[in-house]
Amino acid sequence: MVLLVPSLLGLALLVLPMAGLLVRAPWGRLPAILSSADVLTAVRLSLVTATVATVVCLVCGVPIAWVLARTAWPGRSLLRGVVTVPLVLPPVIGGIALLMAFGRRGVVGGWLDETFGVSLPFTTAGVVMAQAFVAMPFLVVAVEGALRTSDRRYDDVAATLGASAWTTFRRVTLPSVAPGVLAGAVLCWARALGEFGATVTFAGSFPGTTRTLPLEAYVAIGSGDTDTAIVLSLLMIVVSVGILVGLRRHWVGTA
Amino acid sequence: MSLHAEIELTRGDLDAQVSLEVPAGQVVALIGPNGAGKSTVLDVLAGLLRPQAGRVVLDDIVLDDVAGDVHVRSQDRRVGIVVQDYLLFPRLNVLENVAFGLRARGVARAEARARAREWLRRMDLLGYERRRPASLSGGQAQRVALARALIVEPRLLLLDEPLAALDAGTRPAVRAQLRRHLAGYDGCAVVVTHDPLEAMVLGDRMVVIERGRVVQEGTPAEVAGRPRTEYVARLVGLNLLRATATGRVAEVSRSGDGAADGTASVTLAHDAHGPVHIAFAPAAVTLSPTRPDGSARNVWPVTVHDVEAHGDLVRVTATGAVSVLADVTPLAVADLDLAPGAQVWASVKASEISVYPA
Structure with missing residues (x-):
């Protein structure tokens, strides 16, 4: 009894809001809302930015994970700390930090602006940066874990067969951690898709260029368009649950 | 043409000082109790571990010379290894596993595959090209591992407990096969084992190490007839x-x-x-x-x-x-x-x- 009551309360806290969405959902208007221009624009923008952010995270994050898992040097734990900070940092703070670095008066941003005339804040590229900033740790942690459990002696054998470090990584190490990379990429993509705080702070909320799905939902609820907000929320929930179920099957399948 | 190694290395509890001579065409069985330093010696010969002192010379090429600060990386040595659990690349099929070394050394795909197929024929494994390593028996996996190591024509072949993962029923047959393949190999070979029978069947010469030191060496008959330590006496x-x-x-x-x-x-x-x-x-x-x-x-x-x-x-x-x-x-x-x-x-x-x- 002592355990049952709090666990039921906790469950209610998690389930009731979603149930509320289902109850209040304007089922009759669902197709019309989903196919409205604003929503379609936001969906398209979200899909594109989350996918690009995931690719960025893969390109940068897999090497970081390799360094964390396979090398030993004094600064390694510091690197791990830096990489995982976005996991616990409020995304809005991340957005502010991005502004300080890449804003027009930021440390790097000012130089980029003067030298190349490139400005990142309040652009679609800024959205991708905000998403990658927040989602990178999910990928790095997943891939590092996979690398740690893969047998390093395969690398040794590959080396004795004349393979360079790069060949070994490409043909032996990466294939052996492919499931972990895939799982990390999916989590990373889901996190990028749901990103709000860093995006709105660093990239703003401009329809078509930076207003992604979560921002669209926030704008809708703020402007009194509850129905649109509910439909977008349901859409995000369906995607999240779908990804979690898919990953669960992956984890259970490999366990 | 031979292997000449003098290795000094301290690692954990192990304080190893081992010197090893292997003429080309000869198989040396390195035998000793667990923790004697056998695998450490093998790792040094493979270039996976740097000795703290000493030299490793293979066919007049200096692979390690601590005093002269020479260390040739594994990938640049002509050394092949076959280990107890074979470590076949699980995501590559049998043919790709065998062809791996040639591909890594820049041989074109078609030629690498043709030569790999030839090695599979030699190992009696034709028809297994597309199989995944996980679907092979222990003896088959061992032959694939041997073919994968030998295809790049190493001058030194290292076998680390090559029969230990096999069940007792198949071990004699695989041991005999391995002996045949080793007899046809013209480089230097070092077999690490803790099984005296394996050492005597596979080795032309036995080198016994205990606690990081060579305590006895000689032909299997010499070692078996005149043990010099309690451990060797128990072995034989x-x-x-x-x-x-x-x-x-x-x-x-x-x-x-x-x-x-x-x-x-x-x-x-x-x-x-x-x-x-x-x-x-x-x-x-x-x-x-x-x-x-x-x-x-x-x-x-x-x-x-x-x-x-x-x-x-x-x-x-x-x-x-x-x-x-x-x-x-x-x-x-x-x-x-x-x-x-x-x-x-x-x-x-x-x-x-x-x-x-x-």
């Missing part, structure tokens, strides 16, 4: 005593330094002088309830310590003035009531004892 199934001989009598010493401590003496069939090893087979030992008579017999009172089945016979471990293993018939066990704690006399004919300088 002989009793070994250290003693100091004066003519036909040798005083046994039970301490490691060879000094006689007056607890037992051994009568010899031939004159000998100075520190000697005395070896005799457990089957040469007779156990009796009373002190046996007879000339040129060595007799010691002993206490039975352990009794266990050993083939058709029973192996009795007894301790006393000397510690001996004795192989006796099950009938004798019943007659003598040989249970742990029983007091008996152990005797060995002088003519059954082999004596050689320590």
Whole structure:
């Protein structure tokens, strides 16, 4: 009894809001809302930015994970700390930090602006940066874990067969951690898709260029368009649950 | 054309100082108890571990020279390794595994595959090209691993417990196959094992290491006939005593330094002088309830310590003035009531004892 009551309360806290969405959902208007221009624009923008952010995270994050898992040097734990900070940092703070670095008066941003005339804040590229900033740790942690459990002696054998470090990584190490990379990429993509705080702070909320799905939902609820907000929320929930179920099957399948 | 290695390395509890000579075409069996440093030596030869001192020279090419700060990386050495669990790349099929070394060295895909197929034919594995390593039997996986290592024509082949992962039923056949393949290999080969039979079947020469030091080396027959340490004696199934001989009598010493401590003496069939090893087979030992008579017999009172089945016979471990293993018939066990704690006399004919300088 002592355990049952709090666990039921906790469950209610998690389930009731979603149930509320289902109850209040304007089922009759669902197709019309989903196919409205604003929503379609936001969906398209979200899909594109989350996918690009995931690719960025893969390109940068897999090497970081390799360094964390396979090398030993004094600064390694510091690197791990830096990489995982976005996991616990409020995304809005991340957005502010991005502004300080890449804003027009930021440390790097000012130089980029003067030298190349490139400005990142309040652009679609800024959205991708905000998403990658927040989602990178999910990928790095997943891939590092996979690398740690893969047998390093395969690398040794590959080396004795004349393979360079790069060949070994490409043909032996990466294939052996492919499931972990895939799982990390999916989590990373889901996190990028749901990103709000860093995006709105660093990239703003401009329809078509930076207003992604979560921002669209926030704008809708703020402007009194509850129905649109509910439909977008349901859409995000369906995607999240779908990804979690898919990953669960992956984890259970490999366990 | 040969391998010449002098390796010094301290790692954890291990303090290794090993020197190894392997002429081309010869297979050296490196044998020793767990933790003796066998795998460490192998890792150094493979270039996976740098020694703290010493040199490794293969076919006149210096691979490691600590004093000269030379270290050739694994990928640049002509060294192949086959390990206990084979480590076939799980995501590549059999053909891709065998072709891996050629591809890594820049051989075109079609040629690499053709040569890999030729190696599979040689290993009796045609038809397995597209199989995943996980679907192979232990013996097949071992042949794939061997083909993968040999296809790049290494000058030094390292085998780390190549038969240990096989079940007892298939081991003899795979061992015979491996011996055949090694006989056809013209480079230097080092087989690490802890199984004396494997060492004797596969090795042209045995090198025994204990606690990081080479304690004995020679042909399998030399090592089997004249063990020099307790470990080797146990491996080859002989009793070994250290003693100091004066003519036909040798005083046994039970301490490691060879000094006689007056607890037992051994009568010899031939004159000998100075520190000697005395070896005799457990089957040469007779156990009796009373002190046996007879000339040129060595007799010691002993206490039975352990009794266990050993083939058709029973192996009795007894301790006393000397510690001996004795192989006796099950009938004798019943007659003598040989249970742990029983007091008996152990005797060995002088003519059954082999004596050689320590």
